[in-house]
Amino acid sequence: MxxxxxxxxxxxxxxxxxxxxxxxxxxxxxxxxxxxxxxxxxxxxxxxxxxxxxxxxxxxxxxxxxxxxxxxxxxxxxxxxxxxxxxxxxxxxxxxxxxxxxxxxxTEPATSPPAPDGHSHAWLRLHTRSAFDAAIFYGEVLDWASGRPGCCEVSYAKDEVIVSCGGRQLARISSGAVEAAPDPLIRPHWQVNFPVPDVAAAVASAQKHGGSLVEELSRRDAREATLLDPDGGLFTLTDVHNPTTALPA
Incomplete structure (x- = not known):
């Protein structure tokens, strides 16, 4: 939007x-x-x-x-x-x-090819009050871990919930969000992560075209940057192509 x-x-x-x-x-x-x-x-x-x-x-x-x-x-x-x-x-x-x-x-047949093996066009992280409660809500709503053919599976890693669909990591759900927090990064929200080949280059391009850097995280094998586009839309750039090795919340 x-x-x-x-x-x-x-x-x-x-x-x-x-x-x-x-x-x-x-x-x-x-x-x-x-x-x-x-x-x-x-x-x-x-x-x-x-x-x-x-x-x-x-x-x-x-x-x-x-x-x-x-x-x-x-x-x-x-x-x-x-x-x-x-x-x-x-x-x-x-x-x-x-x-x-x-x-x-x-309601109509798909005509587009899937993403290459091991890569996603985007992956997600839900920041919410309770990862366990959120997993129950989305599991019941979206049939996660229901046992039906093709359903997404749910697993737990430390304090996070990992959602996998079709053998591909889709999302992580993390606890600790505060509903009334003035900071949009702390309020409950779905964070969309777009994999890019070079996070630093993409951040520089975003700033050149009117975007602004909100937060940057890095470790030895991964880097991600959360930005605002010129209209105020929040998104994240990452060199991680699925949540398996994603940076901690």
């Missing part, structure tokens, strides 16, 4: 190495691509919908209506939808702690 599509494309194009094609949702939408593979969607509707500029992860579900009902039944919020969204149906929601996310049900 952003305010101006052209400005967002001028920023994320050089920073991420993305190209853009018009989306099917109207002239205020475009699809970001890495090579021939769609990796993200950008919609210049933050002002129209009166919502914050933000990156929102969408989770694939088998039935958007059933999943939306599960969210409500477990004291989450469904803000928009389910409604037609690209080649499927989607909805915007928030969990019990206020972290925003989306759900999406595919």
């Amino acid at each position: 952003t305010r101006d599509l052209e400005s967002a494309q001028k920023f994320y194009g050089p920073v991420m190495g993305w190209t853009f094609r018009p989306g099917k949702l109207g002239q205020e939408f475009s699809v970001a691509r890495r090579g021939d593979v769609p990796v993200a969607g950008i919609g210049a509707v933050a002002t129209t919908f009166r919502v914050a500029v933000a990156w929102t992860p969408y989770f694939a579900v088998q039935d958007a209506d059933v999943t939306a009902s599960r969210i409500r039944e477990r004291s989450g919020t469904v803000a928009v939808g389910p409604l037609a969204l690209g080649k499927g149906r989607g909805a915007l929601a928030a969990d019990r702690e206020g972290a925003g996310f989306g759900i999406w049900e595919r």
